Amino acid sequence: MxxxxxxxxxxxxxxxxxTILIIGIHTTASYSNTLIVCKxxxxxTITETVNTAVAYDTIIIKKETYKEYNIIxxxxxxxxxxxxxxxxxxxxxxIITIVSDHVTIDGLFIINVGTSYTEDYAAIRVxxxxxxxxxxxxxxxxxxxxxxxxxxxxxxxxxxxxxxAVEEYNSGNGIQLWYSKNITIEHNFVQRVRDGIxxxxxxxxxxxxxxxxxxxxxxxxxxxxxKDTYEDNTFEKNGAGVAVMFxxxxxxxxxxxxxxxxxxxxxxxxxxxNDAEISENTFEENTIGINIEGSNRIQYTKNNFINNGWAIKxxxxxxxxxFVQNNFLNNSFDISYNSKLNDNIFNNNYWSKYTGYxxxxxxIGDVPYRPVKLFSYIVNRTPETIILLRSLFIDILDFSExxxxxxxxxxxxxxxxxxxxxx
Amino acid sequence: MLKILKYSFYDLMRSRWSYVYFLFYLLLGTxxxxxxxxxxxxxxxxxxxxxxxxxxxxxxxxxxxxxxSKEFTELLLAQPxxxxxxxLGQYLGVSLSLTMSLVxxxxxxxxxxxxxxxxxxxxxxxxxxTGTFLTFIFTALAFNISLSNENxxxxxxxxxxxxxxxAIIYDGIFxxxxxxxxxxxxxxxxxxxxxxxxxxxxxxxxLLKLDISALLGYTGAVFKKFFGTNFGLxxxxxxxxxxxxxxxxxxxFKSKKxxx
Numbered sequence: 246m247x248x249x250x251x252x253x254x255x256x257x258x259x260x261x262x263x264t265i266l267i268i269g270i271h272t273t274a275s276y277s278n279t280l281i282v283c284k285x286x287x288x289x290t291i292t293e294t295v296n297t298a299v300a301y302d303t304i305i306i307k308k309e310t311y312k313e314y315n316i317i318x319x320x321x322x323x324x325x326x327x328x329x330x331x332x333x334x335x336x337x338x339x340i341i342t343i344v345s346d347h348v349t350i351d352g353l354f355i356i357n358v359g360t361s362y363t364e365d366y367a368a369i370r371v372x373x374x375x376x377x378x379x380x381x382x383x384x385x386x387x388x389x390x391x392x393x394x395x396x397x398x399x400x401x402x403x404x405x406x407x408x409x410a411v412e413e414y415n416s417g418n419g420i421q422l423w424y425s426k427n428i429t430i431e432h433n434f435v436q437r438v439r440d441g442i443x444x445x446x447x448x449x450x451x452x453x454x455x456x457x458x459x460x461x462x463x464x465x466x467x468x469x470x471x472k473d474t475y476e477d478n479t480f481e482k483n484g485a486g487v488a489v490m491f492x493x494x495x496x497x498x499x500x501x502x503x504x505x506x507x508x509x510x511x512x513x514x515x516x517x518x519n520d521a522e523i524s525e526n527t528f529e530e531n532t533i534g535i536n537i538e539g540s541n542r543i544q545y546t547k548n549n550f551i552n553n554g555w556a557i558k559x560x561x562x563x564x565x566x567x568f569v570q571n572n573f574l575n576n577s578f579d580i581s582y583n584s585k586l587n588d589n590i591f592n593n594n595y596w597s598k599y600t601g602y603x604x605x606x607x608x609i610g611d612v613p614y615r616p617v618k619l620f621s622y623i624v625n626r627t628p629e630t631i632i633l634l635r636s637l638f639i640d641i642l643d644f645s646e647x648x649x650x651x652x653x654x655x656x657x658x659x660x661x662x663x664x665x666x667x668x
Numbered sequence: 669m670l671k672i673l674k675y676s677f678y679d680l681m682r683s684r685w686s687y688v689y690f691l692f693y694l695l696l697g698t699x700x701x702x703x704x705x706x707x708x709x710x711x712x713x714x715x716x717x718x719x720x721x722x723x724x725x726x727x728x729x730x731x732x733x734x735x736x737s738k739e740f741t742e743l744l745l746a747q748p749x750x751x752x753x754x755x756l757g758q759y760l761g762v763s764l765s766l767t768m769s770l771v772x773x774x775x776x777x778x779x780x781x782x783x784x785x786x787x788x789x790x791x792x793x794x795x796x797x798t799g800t801f802l803t804f805i806f807t808a809l810a811f812n813i814s815l816s817n818e819n820x821x822x823x824x825x826x827x828x829x830x831x832x833x834x835a836i837i838y839d840g841i842f843x844x845x846x847x848x849x850x851x852x853x854x855x856x857x858x859x860x861x862x863x864x865x866x867x868x869x870x871x872x873x874x875l876l877k878l879d880i881s882a883l884l885g886y887t888g889a890v891f892k893k894f895f896g897t898n899f900g901l902x903x904x905x906x907x908x909x910x911x912x913x914x915x916x917x918x919x920x921f922k923s924k925k926x927x928x
Contacts, residue, residue, distance in 0.1 A: 506884045532885040554882025575709065577882035597709070623847070628886045629854040630846050632862055634879055635871055637720055638839035 283307035321347035329354040339366045349378040358387040367392035389417035397426040408438035422447040444470040486511040495521045511536040564588045580616040587654040595663040614662040617653040619646035669753035676761025693773025707788045722802040730810025731827045755923040763807045798870040801908045808915035855888035
């Protein structure tokens with residue numbers, strides 16, 4: 246009797262299981278529903294297809310030109326373009342707006358986003374959603390490219406954004422994050438927009454392997470964004486380089502900053518940055534490699550500074566920064582300081598201008614190196630004197646200052662300069 | 669003129685000093701490449717050396733040659749020859765032989781090292797062009813000094829002073845005046861100041877190649893035009909040619925009027 250009772254119970258449980266299974270099969274069936282959009286299909290426009298589709302449908306867009314804008318995706322959908330179909334917004338406004346979770350956009354070619362001075366029209370905007378993927382998208386003639394607004398846990402992967410910005414005031418950013426969290430931005434290619442990648446109030450993001458070049462303002466721009474990581478990116482020929490401002494705990498490594506030229510142009514601009522790690526980056530041929538202002542407790546390790554005008558320009562209010570094992574190669578000025586106070590540590594760096602000797606052959610120079618030259622102090626005061634760079638008279642001046650420092654911070658020394666370059 | 673040029677040139681080719689000068693550059697080039705193993709760095713060092721040394725050698729050698737061959741010059745003057753031809757021939761002979769020592773002395777180690785296969789070739793040719801200009805300018809200045817001074821010691825004194833002034837003192841005065849007038853817009857003044865000194869001028873040419881990223885950090889529009897385009901390069905080369913041309917004219921002018 247007792248046994249039968251148990252048996253009965255099991256069968257009831259089995260029934261329950263079967264019901265769940267059936268429901269499950271139903272949902273999977275609806276998930277795999279595929280709708281095709283083309284000029285000769287039942288679905289001819291993307292907007293209409295999105296409206297008729299049910300959650301978790303896949304929409305395949307055939308190669309064609311679709312003149313559409315204001316496509317609002319309000320349910321979990323997957324949009325896949327075959328051979329890069331064109332969506333032409335005809336400069337009317339925003340093109341795709343995602344307001345639902347779990348949306349994937351793949352392989353589209355979007356052009357002609359509307360320009361407005363009151364609204365930030367974007368090619369693709371993600372609004373208060375999570376778990377989205379935007380990949381293999383090509384954007385041209387745009388205002389804002391990919392705009393993530395209060396979004397989280399998403400991925401922006403392998404997109405190409407090519408703008409035609411000329412002025413700062415009437416152009417938008419390539420990839421913009423605003424109050425977003427935990428976003429991965431990887432393998433994107435951004436060119437000729439205002440800011441290549443812009444983060445504001447966005448935490449825990451990973452920015453990796455992107456190339457951002459020829460932008461009007463910054464290649465990458467950080468504002469009030471904490472605990473982000475950016476690595477293996479290339480920033481080249483941007484109007485003002487890369488700016489990292491008012492942020493904490495940022496990790497920057499293996500990035501490449503190249504040829505950012507101009508009077509307000511930096512490989513990297515650090516302002517009010519605390520507790521960051523900057524390692525293994527290469528700064529080459531920038532007017533200023535790193536411009537530091539009000540930044541504390543930053544660890545600079547194994548960076549390469551090659552052929553820059555100023556490798557590092559310290560503007561003030563920078564305390565307890567540590568510069569260890571960096572290579573300073575052929576920069577016009579290695580370090581520039583505008584005060585006599587120094588609380589930063591330089592140790593074990595390689596300076597190509599070091600003229601000391603190493604008698605005990607331990608690879609460390611026996612004479613400390615003084616990276617701040619008198620001439621850099623003079624140029625700070627009267628910029629026109631730069632024309633006397635490399636003059637014999639200036640060399641004599643620098644030498645006498647080196648022997649007995651009067652104008653430059655006398656405690657700013659690399660006590661253990663390396664004899665050989667760090668590979 | 670060509671005959672006298674040829675004679676002076678061959679005469680100098682046989683002289684010990686040309687060899688010493690040639691060997692010095694050969695040694696310098698080889699040692700730099702051997703120690704550095706880095707072409708661009710070796711070129712930077714050479715630039716610093718050339719800017720100071722070439723003018724010095726040019727002035728001293730020019731003055732020395734003029735005073736040493738004075739008797740021979742007087743002999744030539746007795747012949748039916750134009751004074752132009754004699755002095756210009758001698759001047760070009762000295763400049764050419766000095767230039768040859770410089771170009772060969774530096775060129776050989778760099779060619780052996782493989783300059784043609786590297787991208788530093790333009791920096792290197794600029795270096796040689798600058799060196800050549802400086803040789804011609806300072807030899808011409810030396811001839812001017814010695815034509816105006818019969819007294820050997822005085823002539824040498826002026827020559828060394830000229831070098832000292834243009835290589836070091838001028839920049840000192842230049843820097844002081846820039847610092848003194850720092851409240852005023854200075855970019856025109858600083859560019860004009862550079863144009864007036866051949867050593868500074870050649871230095872600017874080199875800066876245009878090496879330190880362009882630092883130079884573009886300054887906001888002045890004149891500066892930007894000068895350094896940001898080819899304008900600076902063209903103006904600098906024109907000014908260097910002027911610096912050769914004007915002293916040469918003075919040699920002709922002075923030699924016509926001079927009593928021997």
